[in-house]
């Protein structure tokens with residue numbers, strides 16, 4: 001469970017290893033990136049690597065210090081997160097008190113602040129005071145998926161490391177290593193959009209439902225079921241529809257498009273992303289033109305990037321459908 005066990009983000013690992021090697025790990029770090037890409041895991045590996053009894057640029061995971069940190073039993077390594085909706089000043093005060101004291105057992109104290117954007121104002125100000133006079137024995141690692149909600153004065157005092165979503169292929173590999181069947185691993189990696197934690201924590205039945213939903217959507221686009229089914233599901237029932245759901249549906253829909261294109265071009269069936277839909281897909285070969293599939297793929301991409309930009313969901317849904325309709 002050293003750095004190599006954190007999937008993806010090779011650039012961040014390289015920077016951290018180099019800092020460890022030079023014995024220059026910054027006292028204040030800010031890890032930002034989309035939720036679930038492994039920032040917290042990386043922070044804990046770093047906490048172990050800083051304190052490891054055997055290695056200097058990684059965590060051995062076997063010495064008593066590494067083991068204690070992994071088991072959250074080392075009093076010098078803290079994880080702080082929101083209590084209710086916020087991270088409060090009392091939490092920061094307690095951290096401040098500890099941060100200036102020499103570590104009890106480890107070489108360095110490490111404070112990992114999860115969802116740092118949830119610090120309320122007094123808590124942020126209190127943290128700022130610590131960052132202005134960084135304690136010698138302590139490292140503070142802030143984690144956030146919303147860096148724009150963090151005070152710029154805090155950001156400027158931290159070394160900022162940007163995490164990127166984990167690639168589908170990396171997620172698939174990891175799931176297979178963890179014993180997931182190949183086919184399942186491939187499908188999960190399609191749906192989670194780079195969120196490693198979600199990949200490991202996902203409910204298979206829920207994914208199957210989502211796939212059925214996406215299949216119905218796909219059929220409606222091909223004119224097999226007409227627009228009413230689509231509009232009922234997506235345009236009019238939006239209140240219960242969250243963005244993430246629609247994004248997943250589009251991701252699966254794209255995979256159906258790619259599969260159908262593969263079949264139409266007499267590609268290798270073993271490469272199907274949805275082998276269990278093979279028969280159903282073959283039945284559509286005649287009905288769908290390659291051109292239509294390309295359209296569908298590019299529109300899905302466009303909508304997914306629109307979702308990221310927080311555009312109005314209803315508008316995106318309707319425009320996707322109207323662009324795809326004949």
Ligand SMILES: [Zn+2]
Nearest residue numbers: 052060063066
């Ligand atoms: Zn160790």
